[in-house]
Amino acid sequence: MVSTMTANERQAALVISILAAIVGLAMAAAGRHDPLGVHGAMVLLTGLMCAFWVIRDYYKPEPPATRLAAYYDEPIKAGILLALLWAAIGMFFGDWVAWLLAYPEMTFDAAWSSFGRMRPIHTTGVIFGFGGNALIATSFHVMQRTSRARLADQFTPWFVLVGYNLFCAMAVSGYLMGVTQSKEYAEPEWYADIWLVVVWIAYFALYLRTLARRREPHIYVANWYYLAFILVVAMLHIVNNLALPVSWAGAKSYSLFSGVQDAMVQWWYGHNAVAFFLTAGFLGMLYYYLPKRAGRPIYSYRMSIVGFWGITFFYVWVGSHHLHYTALPQWVQTLGMTFSVMLLIPSWIAAANALLTLNGAWHKVRDDATLRFMMVAAVFYGLSTFEGSFLAIRPVNSLSHYTDWTVAHVHAGTLGWNSMIIFGAIYYLVPQLWKRAHMYSPALVEFHFWSAIAGTFIYVFAMWNSGITQGLMWRAYNPNGTLAYSFLDTVIAMHPYYIARAFGGLLFLIGTLAGIYNVWRTIQAAPARTPQSDQPILAVAQQAGS
Amino acid sequence: MGLIERDPHTGHGTTGHEWNGIKELNTAVPWPVWAFLIAAFAFSLVWWILMPAWPLGTTYSKGLLGADERQVVAAGLRASADRRADWTRRVEKESFTALLADKAVMTDVREAGHMLFGDNCAACHGVGAKGGPGFPDLTDKAWLWGGSPDAVLQTLRVGVNTEHADSRVSQMPAWGRDGMLKEQEIRDAVAYVYALSHPGVTKDALGGNAVAGKTVFSANCAACHGANAKGDIKMGAPDLTDRFWLYGGDEAAIQESVFNGRQGHMPSWEKRLSATERKILALYILDMGRSGQ
Numbered sequence: 001m002v003s004t005m006t007a008n009e010r011q012a013a014l015v016i017s018i019l020a021a022i023v024g025l026a027m028a029a030a031g032r033h034d035p036l037g038v039h040g041a042m043v044l045l046t047g048l049m050c051a052f053w054v055i056r057d058y059y060k061p062e063p064p065a066t067r068l069a070a071y072y073d074e075p076i077k078a079g080i081l082l083a084l085l086w087a088a089i090g091m092f093f094g095d096w097v098a099w100l101l102a103y104p105e106m107t108f109d110a111a112w113s114s115f116g117r118m119r120p121i122h123t124t125g126v127i128f129g130f131g132g133n134a135l136i137a138t139s140f141h142v143m144q145r146t147s148r149a150r151l152a153d154q155f156t157p158w159f160v161l162v163g164y165n166l167f168c169a170m171a172v173s174g175y176l177m178g179v180t181q182s183k184e185y186a187e188p189e190w191y192a193d194i195w196l197v198v199v200w201i202a203y204f205a206l207y208l209r210t211l212a213r214r215r216e217p218h219i220y221v222a223n224w225y226y227l228a229f230i231l232v233v234a235m236l237h238i239v240n241n242l243a244l245p246v247s248w249a250g251a252k253s254y255s256l257f258s259g260v261q262d263a264m265v266q267w268w269y270g271h272n273a274v275a276f277f278l279t280a281g282f283l284g285m286l287y288y289y290l291p292k293r294a295g296r297p298i299y300s301y302r303m304s305i306v307g308f309w310g311i312t313f314f315y316v317w318v319g320s321h322h323l324h325y326t327a328l329p330q331w332v333q334t335l336g337m338t339f340s341v342m343l344l345i346p347s348w349i350a351a352a353n354a355l356l357t358l359n360g361a362w363h364k365v366r367d368d369a370t371l372r373f374m375m376v377a378a379v380f381y382g383l384s385t386f387e388g389s390f391l392a393i394r395p396v397n398s399l400s401h402y403t404d405w406t407v408a409h410v411h412a413g414t415l416g417w418n419s420m421i422i423f424g425a426i427y428y429l430v431p432q433l434w435k436r437a438h439m440y441s442p443a444l445v446e447f448h449f450w451s452a453i454a455g456t457f458i459y460v461f462a463m464w465n466s467g468i469t470q471g472l473m474w475r476a477y478n479p480n481g482t483l484a485y486s487f488l489d490t491v492i493a494m495h496p497y498y499i500a501r502a503f504g505g506l507l508f509l510i511g512t513l514a515g516i517y518n519v520w521r522t523i524q525a526a527p528a529r530t531p532q533s534d535q536p537i538l539a540v541a542q543q544a545g546s
Numbered sequence: 547m548g549l550i551e552r553d554p555h556t557g558h559g560t561t562g563h564e565w566n567g568i569k570e571l572n573t574a575v576p577w578p579v580w581a582f583l584i585a586a587f588a589f590s591l592v593w594w595i596l597m598p599a600w601p602l603g604t605t606y607s608k609g610l611l612g613a614d615e616r617q618v619v620a621a622g623l624r625a626s627a628d629r630r631a632d633w634t635r636r637v638e639k640e641s642f643t644a645l646l647a648d649k650a651v652m653t654d655v656r657e658a659g660h661m662l663f664g665d666n667c668a669a670c671h672g673v674g675a676k677g678g679p680g681f682p683d684l685t686d687k688a689w690l691w692g693g694s695p696d697a698v699l700q701t702l703r704v705g706v707n708t709e710h711a712d713s714r715v716s717q718m719p720a721w722g723r724d725g726m727l728k729e730q731e732i733r734d735a736v737a738y739v740y741a742l743s744h745p746g747v748t749k750d751a752l753g754g755n756a757v758a759g760k761t762v763f764s765a766n767c768a769a770c771h772g773a774n775a776k777g778d779i780k781m782g783a784p785d786l787t788d789r790f791w792l793y794g795g796d797e798a799a800i801q802e803s804v805f806n807g808r809q810g811h812m813p814s815w816e817k818r819l820s821a822t823e824r825k826i827l828a829l830y831i832l833d834m835g836r837s838g839q
Contacts, residue, residue: 146565220565291568297553300573301561310583330615331598331606338590338599345583349575360555480654481629486664488673535566 001158002057004067004074009155014054016159021047027191030249035177036191039170039251046166063154069537071144073433075157079137080426080433082165083130084516087419089172090125091509093118098502102495112176120180120187121172126414127185127277129168134422135281136160136203139226141429142288143207146223147214148537156206163199167192179251183266185273186240190253193241200237204230215537221304225284228312232276240269260327268319274413275315279381282418283311283350286381289425290374291357292533294364299356303349310346314339321392324401333394340392344385351382369442369449373424376453380416384409399475404494405467408460415456415508423448423515430519437528440521444514451511458504466497630658634822637829642695645829652833659830662823666815675834679794680810685835688790690716692779693835699828705814706782713814716782720807727766727804734759735767736800742775742787743795753797782810 002010024047027040097118100106107113140157144150151157171188174180180187188196207230211223243253257265291298298304320328320336355378358365365375387409391400400406427445431438439445473493476484550562551569558571594600597609627634633654637645645651664673670681677683682690691701691714704710707717721727727735738759741747764773770783777785784792792810793803815824 146568148566216563216565218563218565220563220568221570288568292566296555297560297569297571299556299571300558300575301563301570302573302575303579304570306575306579325615329598329606330613331601334593334597334599338593342583342586342590345579345586348582349579360553477626478657480633480657481626482654482658483661484657486661486668488664488668533567 005154017050034250036251072151083133086129094122095505102498146220149213152209160203222284222287229281267322271319294361303353307349314343324397344389347385354378369445370427377420384413399471403467403470404463408463435527444518448511448515455508462497462500690782706812708814710814718808722805735762
């Protein structure tokens with residue numbers, strides 16, 4: 001990675017690595033009686049390792065100016081591999097906690113393996129580790145291709161990738177030690193949050209700088225979505241994580257918000273994490289890889305516009321639907337509900353635009369598992385956005401809330417939509433970036449597709465059954481006015497579904513591992529002549545002169 | 547603007563934009579999209595007019611229906627209390643004897659008790675109230691604090707070893723750990739106690755001398771468990787001659803109880819459950835014991 005940097009960039013990389021090491025040392029020293037010290041040591045080690053890498057290649061010849069005629073793909077490759085690593089970790093822990101719910105003794109009496117600590121490892125691992133790295137990697141790819149411009153420099157992409165993964169590593173290792181600020185999907189403590197802000201600003205700036213160098217007169221839809229993702233996630237992250245540390249030498253902090261305001265801020269964050277992390281960014285992915293793989297033009301530019309502005313406008317209002325029938329004032333609940341209903345229309349516009357793009361290429365969907373991953377992703381996107389709007393309606397929510405129906409809904413989205421589009425993008429990208437004719441084993445891609453589909457269906461159907469059963473049992477009355485079931489009765493009723501869910505998750509995990517093996521073997525294979533899929537960047541002289 | 551082409555498959559024109567080979571059709575937004583968008587907005591508009599919806603400085607639009615969540619909940623709670631009233635009123639007023647003999651009211655008690663017991667008691671006493679090590683079986687005949695309806699109700703109200711002013715208090719001292727008895731004395735006492743409920747067992751086979759143990763017992767244990775070891779419900783001291791054992795009746799378990807002592811805990815339910823609910827639970831437990839025998 002260092003050999004592709006210019007002398008100035010190597011200098012910057014060295015300075016920043018050493019700075020990080022010093023900050024890590026300070027954290028480790030100040031927090032030596034606290035989990036903060038462990039994280040300080042991690043930062044110190046990361047800084048030293050990066051400094052070592054830079055020093056090792058410091059005096060290697062600079063990359064030639066001809067590099068500017070090519071896209072900068074090394075960070076994309078690293079991002080894909082990191083995404084796959086996190087997929088394995090996140091899904092493994094996910095399936096473990098799924099079995100844990102059926103067989104609680106599977107914590108083996110250790111504190112770190114309790115449900116409360118492993119569950120955020122699963123969510124952070126898959127959402128931020130797997131999803132986040134995939135978003136960063138594909139955004140680097142898409143922004144270059146659709147701008148016909150090389151990334152603005154060779155250092156920032158690495159800073160973003162390493163910095164982001166350091167954040168993820170601090171997050172999950174913190175959970176094992178019991179470090180959490182107890183906000184769902186925003187568990188990491190103040191120092192990790194501050195670090196993510198720094199990384200995120202660098203990411204946003206990199207995106208804008210690359211976009212500013214674009215050779216295309218128009219900005220492609222995918223970039224609108226990626227930019228919305230980066231910008232709004234920054235806003236959400238900063239506001240929801242406003243907190244006062246108990247001490248500079250400790251991990252613990254207290255949120256600036258309390259009571260129902262805290263709940264509202266948290267779910268404004270929580271739902272928009274779904275909206276802008278798991279939807280907007282992924283729509284960016286869908287809008288590039290699906291038409292590219294299908295070889296079809298986007299069905300309707302006009303639908304893209306209506307869909308984009310509808311999604312970004314409506315989504316920020318809907319967080320309060322997580323707090324129906326709570327202490328949150330009813331008027332806020334009304335707004336959350338009605339905007340959720342209206343949100344369905346632009347969501348379906350986006351899904352329909354993707355599926356209609358496939359008109360004229362359905363034979364490819366039949367034959368090509370990679371494109372099928374993307375098609376299924378669009379279908380699940382449509383299904384789960386319908387379900388989301390439906391569940392946001394107050395009377396429906398009174399049955400579904402706090403039950404496994406919510407879990408079914410989330411996993412229809414994350415397994416069926418997010419994971420499928422990522423795997424589709426990865427199977428498209430890997431042979432291209434590593435210059436291979438095709439994946440090592442197309443049969444294994446098929447296997448991955450079917451095990452992922454089967455796993456998703458088993459998971460979602462199990463949780464639908466479990467959730468609706470649970471909801472109906474909770475509200476069942478005897479004729480004499482007493483509740484028909486104790487809570488324990490409902491837990492016992494869910495047990496078989498929990499086993500089915502864990503089995504579905506296992507199938508999904510197996511598919512993922514098969515995919516990782518396939519990617520690994522593809523990288524190991526000999527380079528081949530690949531069909532030209534990228535249009536050439538402009539001539540060196542013109543590029544250098546800009 | 548690039549060249550506008552016509553897509554042969556759909557017949558629609560492109561916008562003339564192109565990004566790395568991706569083109570876009572300039573297809574018009576299909577009319578159903580506008581129709582659904584308008585319908586969704588109309589639905590929202592109606593809901594906003596009818597229900598509390600928009601913030602207005604220090605207040606909010608109340609909606610034409612005058613809906614108030616607090617009142618809805620209060621009314622719901624009142625309505626369900628009314629539905630239960632015809633039998634709960636009887637539970638409140640009538641005596642245990644009368645209630646236990648009344649088949650109709652006991653059917654209601656069993657249904658209500660199932661939920662109350664499952665949500666509050668089953669975590670320790672088990673779904674079937676059969677207990678487990680450290681948690682008494684509520685269906686058998688052994689009662690640490692008495693099995694009369696009033697005694698059961700009192701235990702439910704105040705709990706055992708709680709902060710309640712009238713809490714039932716009991717403690718088995720840690721005779722060995724706290725150095726009150728010597729090791730041999732404990733072994734003898736254990737042999738004696740074991741023999742009480744196992745008449746056929748030879749005394750010296752247990753590592754202690756049951757005869758010597760009787761002396762230890764009279765001097766130290768009889769104060770609570772009674773000279774005949776039949777226990778005392780006033781102090782929650784168990785009968786040591788029967789076959790019921792809270793912490794296990796084998797030699798090792800008795801040894802553990804004597805050496806490290808025991809102090810059970812049962813929460814006070816006075817502040818968590820209403821008087822009616824506690825009475826329903828007492829009836830439910832007594833009824834289970836009755837049908838279990």
